[in-house]
Structures are given as structure tokens and as C-alpha cells.
Amino acid sequence: MDDASPFPGPTLPVLDLPALHANHSGCWLRMRGGATNAVGKGEAIVTAADTPLLILNAPLVASRLGYPDLSGLDLLELYAFVHPARFVVPTPKGLAQALGLAQPTGDADVPLLLQQAAAALLAHCGAPDWAEREGAWTALQGLAKLRWAWAPVLATAIEKPARAERWLFSRLPEWEETAERPQPAQVDLLQADVLSQLDHITGHGSESRPGQQDYAARAAHIFAPRTARGAPHMLLAEAGTGTGKTLGYLAPASLWAHASGGTVWVSTYTKALQRQLRREARRVWSDSNRVVVRKGRENYLCLLNLEDALQGGFGGRAAILAQLVARWAAYTQDGDMIGGDLPGWLGTLFRQRGITSLTDRRGECVYAGCPHYRKCFIERSARASAEADLVIANHALVMVNAARGKDVALRPTRIVFDEGHHVFEAADSTFSADLTGAEAIELRRWVIGPEKGSKGRRRGLSARLADVASYDEAGARAIAAAREAAEALPGDGWLQRVVEGEPSGEIEQLLAAVRATTFARDESGGQEAGYGVETEAASLDGPFIEAALAAGEALAALRKPLIQLGLRLEAIMDEPPDWLDGQGRARIEGARSSLTWRVDLIAAWEALLARLSGPVDPGFVDWLAVDRADGREYDMGLHRRWVDPMQPFAATVLNGAHGVMMTSATLRDRAGDADWDQSWEGAVARSGAQHIEVTPEVAAFESPFDYANQAEVLIVTDIPRGDIPALAGAYGQLIEASGGGALGLFTAIRRLRAVHGRIADRMARNGLPLYAQHVDPIDTGTLVDIFRDDPHASLLGTDALRDGVDVPGDSLRLVIMEQVPWPKPSILHRARRLAHPQGGQAHDDRIIRARLAQAFGRLIRGRGDRGHFVVLSAAFPSRLLTAFPAGTPVVRCTLAEALQRLRAHASGGTSPLSQAESSAQSRNDCQNG
Numbered sequence: 058m059d060d061a062s063p064f065p066g067p068t069l070p071v072l073d074l075p076a077l078h079a080n081h082s083g084c085w086l087r088m089r090g091g092a093t094n095a096v097g098k099g100e101a102i103v104t105a106a107d108t109p110l111l112i113l114n115a116p117l118v119a120s121r122l123g124y125p126d127l128s129g130l131d132l133l134e135l136y137a138f139v140h141p142a143r144f145v146v147p148t149p150k151g152l153a154q155a156l157g158l159a160q161p162t163g164d165a166d167v168p169l170l171l172q173q174a175a176a177a178l179l180a181h182c183g184a185p186d187w188a189e190r191e192g193a194w195t196a197l198q199g200l201a202k203l204r205w206a207w208a209p210v211l212a213t214a215i216e217k218p219a220r221a222e223r224w225l226f227s228r229l230p231e232w233e234e235t236a237e238r239p240q241p242a243q244v245d246l247l248q249a250d251v252l253s254q255l256d257h258i259t260g261h262g263s264e265s266r267p268g269q270q271d272y273a274a275r276a277a278h279i280f281a282p283r284t285a286r287g288a289p290h291m292l293l294a295e296a297g298t299g300t301g302k303t304l305g306y307l308a309p310a311s312l313w314a315h316a317s318g319g320t321v322w323v324s325t326y327t328k329a330l331q332r333q334l335r336r337e338a339r340r341v342w343s344d345s346n347r348v349v350v351r352k353g354r355e356n357y358l359c360l361l362n363l364e365d366a367l368q369g370g371f372g373g374r375a376a377i378l379a380q381l382v383a384r385w386a387a388y389t390q391d392g393d394m395i396g397g398d399l400p401g402w403l404g405t406l407f408r409q410r411g412i413t414s415l416t417d418r419r420g421e422c423v424y425a426g427c428p429h430y431r432k433c434f435i436e437r438s439a440r441a442s443a444e445a446d447l448v449i450a451n452h453a454l455v456m457v458n459a460a461r462g463k464d465v466a467l468r469p470t471r472i473v474f475d476e477g478h479h480v481f482e483a484a485d486s487t488f489s490a491d492l493t494g495a496e497a498i499e500l501r502r503w504v505i506g507p508e509k510g511s512k513g514r515r516r517g518l519s520a521r522l523a524d525v526a527s528y529d530e531a532g533a534r535a536i537a538a539a540r541e542a543a544e545a546l547p548g549d550g551w552l553q554r555v556v557e558g559e560p561s562g563e564i565e566q567l568l569a570a571v572r573a574t575t576f577a578r579d580e581s582g583g584q585e586a587g588y589g590v591e592t593e594a595a596s597l598d599g600p601f602i603e604a605a606l607a608a609g610e611a612l613a614a615l616r617k618p619l620i621q622l623g624l625r626l627e628a629i630m631d632e633p634p635d636w637l638d639g640q641g642r643a644r645i646e647g648a649r650s651s652l653t654w655r656v657d658l659i660a661a662w663e664a665l666l667a668r669l670s671g672p673v674d675p676g677f678v679d680w681l682a683v684d685r686a687d688g689r690e691y692d693m694g695l696h697r698r699w700v701d702p703m704q705p706f707a708a709t710v711l712n713g714a715h716g717v718m719m720t721s722a723t724l725r726d727r728a729g730d731a732d733w734d735q736s737w738e739g740a741v742a743r744s745g746a747q748h749i750e751v752t753p754e755v756a757a758f759e760s761p762f763d764y765a766n767q768a769e770v771l772i773v774t775d776i777p778r779g780d781i782p783a784l785a786g787a788y789g790q791l792i793e794a795s796g797g798g799a800l801g802l803f804t805a806i807r808r809l810r811a812v813h814g815r816i817a818d819r820m821a822r823n824g825l826p827l828y829a830q831h832v833d834p835i836d837t838g839t840l841v842d843i844f845r846d847d848p849h850a851s852l853l854g855t856d857a858l859r860d861g862v863d864v865p866g867d868s869l870r871l872v873i874m875e876q877v878p879w880p881k882p883s884i885l886h887r888a889r890r891l892a893h894p895q896g897g898q899a900h901d902d903r904i905i906r907a908r909l910a911q912a913f914g915r916l917i918r919g920r921g922d923r924g925h926f927v928v929l930s931a932a933f934p935s936r937l938l939t940a941f942p943a944g945t946p947v948v949r950c951t952l953a954e955a956l957q958r959l960r961a962h963a964s965g966g967t968s969p970l971s972q973a974e975s976s977a978q979s980r981n982d983c984q985n986g
């Protein structure tokens with residue numbers, strides 16, 4: 058195949074290096090100055106081994122070729138260097154779009170496009186208006202020393218600047234200390250003002266949405282002055298997709314923030330909604346400083362870690378990554394590495410671990426002791442949020458801030474929980490205790506520091522607080538005692554020692570007992586299948602209890618000196634020595650706060666162990682587990698969850714708040730036989746309000762969408778459960794019938810991979826690219842970007858995609874669920890089933906209906922959207938059908954009939970419903986559900 062296509066590329070400049078494109082349907086190679094030819098995988102691999110090739114997304118091409126050692130000149134790396142912090146969808150089409158090049162019309166056009174894109178990027182380096190020029194020449198010198206493949210090519214395109222470039226760390230701006238903010242003024246919002254603000258931010262003259270106006274007016278109530286301590290105004294607002302929730306609550310929130318001088322927190326569960334909120338907030342606040350996205354520390358670049366990586370802490374490819382991250386650090390909006398403006402694909406080009414080790418994951422920050430403290434992204438974001446009108450955060454961070462916030466002024470008091478149906482889950486993990494090997498070794502490293510021979514700048518307590526130790530004898534003794542006690546925690550190689558039956562120290566001995574007991578008792582079938590295994594923490598034998606007691610004593614021996622040390626730090630702060638300057642104070646403050654939460658952590662572990670030999674506490678569920686992936690063990694330990702995690706949530710978040718709104722399209726369970734008004738009962742119980750004796754207001758807003766004409770649910774009844782070839786066949790045919798645009802949802806990774814493996818090549822040959830979570834070496838956010846960008850593409854995934862996908866328009870027109878999404882029968886699930894007031898089945902049904910409703914919610918995102926929702930289930934219980942919005946046609950039918958409906962829809966013209974009616978009436982075997 059040559060390049061005789063309508064692709065207008067050849068007239069543009071090209072970088073005359075060979076280029077390779079490969080996907081599931083084949084490989085295309087364009088040699089120097091030559092034509093593009095379709096080649097076999099073998100030839101592509103041999104050529105790639107001999108010659109450096111231009112490629113796009115090396116890990117993906119490598120996986121398509123089945124040749125993991127593939128290397129070459131990756132256009133994505135070049136893009137990350139030339140345009141750090143700029144968005145691009147990492148596909149040929151996306152690259153063409155970003156660079157203003159003609160889009161390829163077929164696979165055979167792609168190698169030429171790669172040559173053109175390389176030429177365009179290099180030409181940009183010579184252009185006078187290159188916005189990201191500063192720092193490029195210096196970075197290139199570093200990259201040349203690391204033998205980065207692009208370095209010699211770029212060296213010809215980037216001129217040495219006349220004046221030496223500033224070092225990254227001196228270029229970044231410093232944050233300013235500001236005066237403490239007074240408490241917010243007490244304000245009553247007038248409805249007329251709220252509606253006029255809504256009108257203003259939605260755009261004058263925009264179509265009036267009465268539902269949105271009601272919603273905004275109700276949301277305004279949570280901002281009224283509180284009348285009783287510990288009793289916030291609470292509103293549960295269920296609003297169908299399309300109500301316009303975001304601007305609906307931002308209207309009163311912005312008015313209140315402006316009038317009161319206070320901060321409103323909007324909390325989400327997914328990053329997709331955070332991105333959307335950031336966009337929408339621009340319509341409300343023209344001053345971008347008034348809006349801050351706040352995430353956990355582990356999301357941000359730690360400049361000290363980066364400096365360490367640049368100065369030899371990282372080797373090989375990771376060192377190249379560090380240089381590219383340094384380029385990005387100079388241009389990023391806020392230093393957010395996970396879901397911010399660092400391209401999600403950058404980590405996967407170099408292995409994701411490189412990215413995570415540049416963040417502050419392990420709480421080893423030295424605060425004011427850090428030379429970059431005044432430029433630190435984390436510190437800047439914390440300060441900015443204290444000054445902001447609106448803080449966009451996630452549920453877990455809001456809970457952590459409410460529980461551990463050092464500063465009362467920084468605690469959230471007016472909170473909108475969007476995606477409110479996930480607050481329970483977020484509280485469940487926030488208020489949990491997990492004494493596992495992985496958690497315990499982190500604690501050891503925090504106290505003792507890294508073991509000998511490990512790279513990096515991590516230091517233990519004694520190094521971080523060396524000045525305190527030399528000044529305060531009691532403090533020094535406490536540090537030494539903590540260090541000694543931490544030897545009982547697992548060290549490097551713990552997993553191997555435990556698996557081989559040679560544990561060292563009390564905690565490893567406990568983990569060995571956990572492992573032995575779990576494997577002895579587990580009957581889930583997970584052992585054979587290679588999954589994790591678990592057993593309840595009940596009826597444990599004598600030796601186990603002895604191991605638990607010894608571990609508890611070892612933990613207590615560590616907790617005591619840490620408490621002691623905290624007291625000494627407090628004393629030093631109360632009577633500061635002469636040498637303690639402002640920076641020293643900040644460092645000691647930082648150390649105190651991280652000490653406090655570690656002391657709490659150890660106390661929670663001790664409580665968990667103490668209960669093993671005592672009576673059962675009905676408020677908790679405890680179990681032992683060995684975590685495995687593909688049969689390989691990676692962690693093990695004891696776990697504790699609250700039966701009702703909204704209890705601690707109420708005590709820490711609701712109790713201190715003045716106004717709280719929980720909103721979502723799916724707050725209530727749509728149990729068909731219950732009185733509709735009664736169904737608020739479950740939503741209220743799951744809000745935690747009863748634990749602070751508050752009766753929340755409730756409000757429901759119907760979606761403005763015409764589901765009867767926009768969507769159709771097809772329940773395909775002839776695919777037997779567990780029949781993988783039939784399942785894969787059904788997926789393949791459904792995707793073909795709709796011409797792509799399908800989101801396939803699975804409850805098990807194993808089945809997802811099996812289906813993908815069987816159909817990906819066929820789909821690609823038909824021009825229907827198929828991407829998959831857990832298969833393609835691409836992060837989930839980027840997979841969704843790719844899917845959104847190509848209406849012929851389809852995407853397979855698991856839980857994360859059920860919620861986090863917002864793809865309005867034509868790119869998503871079919872959702873396929875492999876089966877009824879039953880909950881996993883875990884020990885925790887069994888305990889919650891038993892605790893449900895209406896019994897186990899009601900508990901399960903609520904979960905399934907919620908999952909179906911969330912998945913269905915992906916399909917129709919706008920008034921113009923149309924599509925099908927297919928569940929492959931021979932025996933779909935009718936009682937679950939209420940999960941779908943009222944009026945949505947539901948049809949039980951065979952696969953053949955489902956395909957007919959999809960084809961009719963794909964060929965245009967008929968709406969799903971009119972098809973459903975005519976087909977349903979004309980067939981005996983196809984009955985309306």
C-alpha cells in the first residue's frame with residue numbers, strides 16, 4: 058500500500074526519518090524518502106530493532122506488535138518537551154488536531170503524518186512565538202547527557218540563548234503569606250437575587266429551565282445562618298441528568314461567598330466532574346484566583362523530590378522523565394500531576410511509578426526546612442484555598458480536612474457534595490483501619506528512614522528533627538525510643554520472608570499468622586482463580602491471638618514515644634529558643650501534625666488488634682485478607698470498617714458544618730413497589746443526618762430529557778452466563794452494529810480481557826478501534842479522551858468507567874453491560890446485608906439498581922443524545938427495571954433482534970422508541986419489560 062490517498066500531506070515539510078504505525082489491524086512503515094507500505098509484524102520489529110523509527114505512543118505500539126523492547130523516537134515525548142502542560146489526545150488524529158495538520162484518512166496515512174508532525178514540532182522550536190522556549194535549551198543539555206533519542210534531532214532546532222536561562226527553581230513564583238481571614242458574615246440570600254445570579258451565569262436570554270431555577274432556590278437554603286450548634290442546614294437534592302445542577306448550586310454559592318467573605322467547598326467523587334466544575338466556575342468567577350482545585354498532597358509535584366531526581370536520584374528512562382516533568386513544572390497551572398495539566402499519558406511512556414515518586418506520597422515533607430518551601434505547589438494550593446471563594450475538592454479530602462485540619466479557618470463549613478451517592482463509599486475508606494504489610498513498612502520508613510542502599514532523599518525522624526534532638530534531651534530520647542520500637546515493623550523484603558515462613562519482628566509474625574489463617578479458611582474459590590482471599594476475624598486460635606497481642610504491644614511501644622515527642626515539640630513551640638526562626642516553627646508545626654495522624658493511625662491498629670481477643674463490637678466489621686493479582690501476593694493484613702461509616706462522617710464533617718448539600722442524579726433507590734416519597738428514607742439514612750439528629754430537607758427534580766424518545770434499554774436474553782465465546786461474540790456484533798461508539802462495562806477484569814482478546818483484531822480491521830482499561834498501557838483519563846475524540850472507537854472497562862465518563866454527543870451511543878452488576882460477596886458485604894433493615898435482598902437490589910442507574914446515566918448527557926443500553930442477561934429480575942428513568946422503553950429480546958434495532962438506529966432516522974414500539978408489537982418473543 059502506498060500513499061496514494063486524498064491525504065494532502067506530501068506537500069508539507071517532513072522529518073525524513075522512517076516512521077511506523079501499528080494497531081490491531083496491521084502495521085504501516087514509511088522508509089526515508091519512500092512510500093508507505095503495509096508490513097507484517099515481523100518486518101516491523103526487525104526494522105525497529107535496526108533503525109530508530111518515528112512512532113506515536115511507544116508502549117501502545119509495543120503492545121500491538123507484541124514486542125515489549127520497542128524503542129524509537131516517540132512523538133509524544135517530543136510533544137511533551139515542546140509543549141509541556143498542553144493538552145493533546147495521544148492518537149494520530151489528536152496529534153494532527155493539536156498541530157493544525159490535516160487528519161489522516163486511514164492507517165496508511167499515519168506514518169507520513171508522524172513525519173510531518175515531527176517537522177512541525179521542530180519548526181516550532183525555531184519560531185519566535187514559541188511560548189515554552191524558556192528553559193528548553195538548558196533542559197536539552199541535560200537530556201543529551203542522558204542520551205535521549207530526540208536530543209540530537211532537537212539540537213539542530215534549538216539555538217543557544219544569548220543569556221543564560223534561569224534555573225527552574227528560581228523561575229517559579231513564590232506564594233505570599235496573607236492575613237488570617239475573619240469568620241464569614243451571616244447572610245440571608247434572597248430568592249430574587251439567586252435567580253438573577255443564575256440568569257446571569259447561564260447567560261441572559263438562554264433557554265429558561267424552571268427545574269434549574271427551583272434547584273438553585275432550594276440550594277440557597279443551606280447558606281442560611283445556622284440556628285443550633287452541631288446542626289447544619291442539610292439538603293438532599295436528587296436532580297436528573299440535564300437539570301443543570303452545577304450552575305444551579307454555583308449561583309447561590311457564589312452569591313454567598315461574595316456577601317459573606319467565606320469559602321464554599323464543592324466536593325466530587327470523580328476527576329471528570331472536577332474538570333467540568335473548573336470549566337463552569339469560569340463562567341461565575343472571572344478572577345481565577347477565587348477558585349481553587351484542591352487535592353490530596355499525593356497529587357502534587359514535590360519540588361524537592363524533583364530536584365533530587367534531576368541530580369542523580371533517578372536513573373535510565375526515569376531520569377528523562379524527570380527532565381520532561383521539570384519542563385512541565387515551569388508551565389503548569391498548579392503542579393497537579395494526577396488529573397491536572399500533566400498529560401496522563403506521560404507516566405505510561407516511562408512507567409507510572411516515576412510520576413508517583415515525584416509526588417509527596419509518604420508524608421516526608423520537611424516543610425519550612427525545604428529550600429523550595431516558598432514555591433511549593435502544595436503549600437501554594439493550601440494557602441490559595443484559604444483565600445478562595447470556591448474550593449473544588451474530592452470527598453476523601455473534605456473528610457480528611459474536617460477530621461485532621463490543623464487550622465479551624467481551613468475546615469470546610471459550607472459543603473456541596475456533588476456525586477453525593479458516593480459519599481458513603483468515600484467515608485467507608487476514609488474512616489477505615491488497615492494494618493497491612495504495605496502500610497506498616499511505610500510507617501517504619503517514616504520513623505527510621507529508608508534502608509541502607511536505597512536511593513533518594515528520604516530521611517527518618519531523627520534526621521528531620523536533628524536540631525530539636527540536639528536542643529532538647531527529652532525530645533532526643535523520644536526519637537531514639539521511637540526508632541528502636543519501629544524495628545518491630547516490617548522492613549524491606551518482608552513479603553518474601555512472610556511467604557517463606559521466616560518472619561522477622563512482631564508485625565511480620567502477625568502477618569504470617571494472617572496469611573496462614575486466611576488460606577486455611579477461605580472457601581471463596583479465589584485461591585484457585587488467583588484472586589485475593591479473605592476470612593472473618595472471628596474464632597481465631599490461641600497462637601493467632603498471641604501474635605496479635607505481641608503486635609499490639611509492639612505498636613503501643615512505638616506510639617508512646619511518638620506522643621512524647623509531640624509533647625516536646627509543643628513545649629518548644631510554647632517557649633521557643635532563640636534559634637527557632639519562622640521557618641523552624643513551620644517545620645515543627647508540620648512535624649507535629651504528621652505525628653498526630655500517625656499516633657491516631659497506630660491507636661486505630663491497636664484497637665483493631667485488641668478486639669480480636671475480646672467480645673464482638675457490632676459497630677464494626679473486621680477481617681483478614683491476602684491481596685493478590687494474577688495469583689501473585691502483594692499485600693496482607695487486618696482490616697476494619699464501620700458497619701455505618703456515616704457515623705464517623707457525621708461526627709467529623711456534619712457536626713462542624715453550617716450548611717451541607719448532597720446532590721446527585723441517583724440519591725434515592727427506585728424500588729418499584731415502595732411509595733415514592735418513602736424512598737427518601739434510605740437516602741436520608743445514607744446521609745448520616747440521623748447521627749446528629751438533623752432532619753434534612755429533601756427535593757427531587759426530574760430530568761428534562763425525553764427518555765422515551767432518546768433511549769432504549771435492551772435486555773438480551775440468549776447469552777448464557779459464563780459462556781465467554783458467546784459473550785465476546787455478542788460484544789463484537791453489538792459494536793459492529795452500532796458502528797462503534799460503545800462503552801462496554803464489566804464486573805471482572807478477567808472477562809474484560811478475554812472479550813477484548815477475542816474481538817480487538819476483528820474490530821480494528823473493520824475500522825472500529827477498541828480500547829480497554831487493564832489491557833492497553835494507557836491511563837483511564839486518556840482512554841476516555843481517546844474514546845471521546847473518535848466516534849468510531851469503543852472502550853471496555855470496569856467500575857471507574859461506570860461513573861467517571863462524561864461523553865455527550867455522538868461518541869457514546871451504546872452502553873453494554875456484560876451481566877447484572879451483582880455486588881461482590883465479600884465479608885464486608887455480608888455484614889452490611891445483615892445490618893440492612895429490609896433484609897439482604899433489599900440491600901443487594903439497592904446496590905444493583907444504583908449501578909445500573911449510574912451506568913445508564915453515561916448514555917444520555919444532552920438533549921440531542923440518543924442511544925441504547927444493553928444488558929446481556931438471560932434472567933434479568935424485573936424488580937431491577939425501576940433503575941432506569943421513568944418512561945425509558947425496556948425490551949427483552951434475543952441478540953439478533955437487538956442487533957436489528959441497533960443497525961436501524963445506526964443507519965439513521967428512527968428513534969429508539971419508535972423502533973421499540975413497532976418491533977415489540979410485531980414479535981412474540983420480544984416482550985416489553
Ligand code: SF4
Nearest residue numbers: 359360361422427433
Ligand atoms: S515543602 Fe515539602 S512538598 Fe513542598 S517541595 Fe518541599 S519537601 Fe516537597
